[in-house]
Amino acid sequence: MKSLLVCLSLSVLCVAPAMAEAPAPLSPELRAALARTPNTKKARNIILFIGDGMGINSVTAGRILAGQTRGVDGASYRLTFEGLPYTGLSKTYSADKFVTDSANGISAITTGVKTINAAIGVDATVRSDDCASSLKGRIPTIAETLKAQGKATGIVTTAGLTDATPAGAYGHVPSRGWRSDAELPAAAKEAGCIDLARQMIEAPKAMRLDVALGGDRARFVTKAQGGKRQDRDLTADWRSLPGAVLVSDKAGLNAVDAKTTKTLLGLFADGDLPSVVDHKDQGPTPTLEEMTRTAISVLSQNKDGFFLLVESASIDKWHHENNAYRALTDVDELDKAVKAALAMTDAADTLIIVTADHSHGLTLNAGSTRNEPILGLARKNGVNEPDRTGQPRLSLSYATGPGARPAGSPPLTEDEALSPDFHQPALTPMSSAQHAGEDVPVYASGPFAHLLTGTVESTFLYEVMRYAASRR
Template identity: 60%
Template sequence: MRNLFYGLCAAALILPSLACAQSAPPLKDKAQNVYFIDGKASLNEALKRVPNVGHAKNVILFIGDGMGVNSVTAGRILAGQTHGEIGTTYRLAFEAFPYTGLSKTYSTDDYVTDSANGISAITTGVKTINGALGVDGTAKRKDCPSGLSGRVITIAEQARLMGLSAGVVTTSGVTDATPAGAYGHTTTRGWRSDSELPADAIKAGCIDLARQMVEAPANVRMNVVMGGDLARFTPESQKGRRKDGRDLTKAWLKQSPTARLLRTETELKAFDPQSSDHVLGLFAAGDLPSPIDKAQNPETPALADMTSAAIGVLKRNTKGFFLLVESASIDKWHHVNDAKRALRDVEELSKAVAAARAATNPEETLIIVTADHSHGLTQSGYSSLGEPILGLARVEGENVLDDHKHPYAVLNYATGPGDHGHEDDPELTQDKLTAPDAKHPSLIPMSSAAHGGEDVPVYATGPQAHLLTGVMESSYIYQVMAHALGIDGEK
């Protein structure tokens, strides 16, 4: 009878002549509800949206390495809470982009990709095996000849052949998998310096990624490269890793009278982008440290500052440019179950995206934000809004308990070196989870957390951005970038 009563009263709202036997509870006015108001505003903006089908003068590809949907959500909340909000309604810069989709990231030999195939599929349009860069799926791991025969051109190289400029910015070493996806060709991502290249590979004609970057033909060589990895460009006599005795930074400086080498944040901030068209920034021996540890590493530049400087150099070319920007540390800190540092780098990526938008014309610049793969981070219930995202699940300040009467973390990992259940950590506390070097719990013990295999988000704005919607192969992203730039993707 209750359902019948409300059904009749609902009908009376439509046909007033139908009377209810009793008075229905009054309906509350939704018009003053903040979510309703926000929804209406979002709809009005969407209704005004007109796809930009023009030519892209510039393409900027942002990679949040290891940034799956859970990393975006938790990163958004942490960023909001850092700025004094509850976090859930905070908006990262790229979340304002008008077009979104999902990318399938698998490799030709594995359900779950590594960063090498992950980026290579995006920059070449063809997927390959895990560990390989700039080669097709015929490549065999640690096999030099198959890499030489399977080489495929990257979109950065194609942009250079068209007369555009190209560059790479990263918080990892510049010879790591994702940045090398712009210029590198190898079956084995670990062949980063000559000391890491096997004798048989050298004999077969392969060279390391540091040399590939510096010694590429002038018409495809990167104009700007910024990140870490100084040790892979300098000889052992200079505390580097090169056994051939070569200092590749000197080779870089010889390519142009205005070529520059930057080593510190001070040098970067003093650098005039109009003074050079060939800039190499190597700000650490290996990967760049987390901005959380800025006090111990005062000369490490921020990703946003490197991005702005790189765009300043690339914009000198009136024909346009291609730029790959990677927030590598999302992945690197996830690997050790350090959720705090991993999620901080989601916000660092957001800041870099905002800097890129401020430095370019939105009508002529296609900006894409995506990931090469995900990670096994989960966000589980049921914690009250406003509770620290890095802490225990709590409701009104009281811990939520599992079936064994133990508290649990809001954020957990499927794999990794974190504590593995209550036998390892019988007293999980808020203080432990929010400590400076906390490791969040993981289910399966591994020295380094495994990547996740689920689809990753794609955010896009600018010319041809409307083509990046729905569920797509990661290799399809290349097709959109090439189409936007007017590149013949078959060459």
């Protein structure tokens, strides 16, 4: 009787255990995670997306800007590639530096070997600008290896086709600056080295790219044609290939017949492609998504599958200028390309990896409430959150770069900060912002994507791609 009275007087405590046993509803995210099972089938296709310079702060700020641009809450918005089932971190240091450049950054991913900064497709025995050492230290790329096994291969970039990241699919040089014969040192020519543009065009059929879309027309044609080359017109060499197509604008790209095109070269600018902010889907420049769609359409004709490297170079190019608006806009452009690739392929047989070659010194600082523009001043519901001197400050800033403001500069305004041409302030004045050395994110789906979790070396991405493609 006594125990019954105690229970009645403490009814809440007596009932509590029973109430706690009721299962909580599962979120869609948890349901998806619980249903997730590793895919251990052979990868017929591999698509490697590189957000050049896209560190985790670029992903976060890019996500917020993408959401705000669409009129929704940026903080809770989700980029398409953030929804890929497996995520990890990649360590990007090079053979000689804490902080890598794009050359070693991509080379480690495409060859499985870290090299020195500025070198591509060679091992760490190479000496900078030394032709002989690069010939001895040559390492085959994942694109070359898979092409030799029968797959189609391609590259897509908003940079020039001979820039460091796209060159990581086909190039072998001790200096990323060897982009045309006009930029190749005389000693290197005498020692038997050739420039990156020639390496791309003259590669043996068993290793040559089937699709290459980007910029750098000037490095493929002669001075007489308005280019840089001193020897000959390399586009003529390309056009002589069986089933080859050469395009120079969006209209030409849209007109490509994927079923009859065997090899496709697109040169849409003399150098890098302009930011999408500046052409806004108008005029002759295709978007990264449009180039990706065409590349997949052409490469998919191969019965044995394909390998495709897609680079959003503009993230890095504009971070170097401390222009966060254009850099972060291109995070969204990369995401659109990833979304297109997911729609055009089957996750059952296509390994998709989204990562970066290195990070940048962009920081997202405290102060703003979530209703404020990510690119604007730090504000709490419209009221400035100043620095300790009482001056307006920004939500986004850089560690280094040309945005450093001289002492005595006038206070920042919201209109100034929201201008597409604004250069976010930097702590250390530099002519060009420096890369940052923290680990970068990796997002993956498809065959053996489950291996890309935890913290791994950048070279591990090569191992996973090679293993997934060769699995029997």
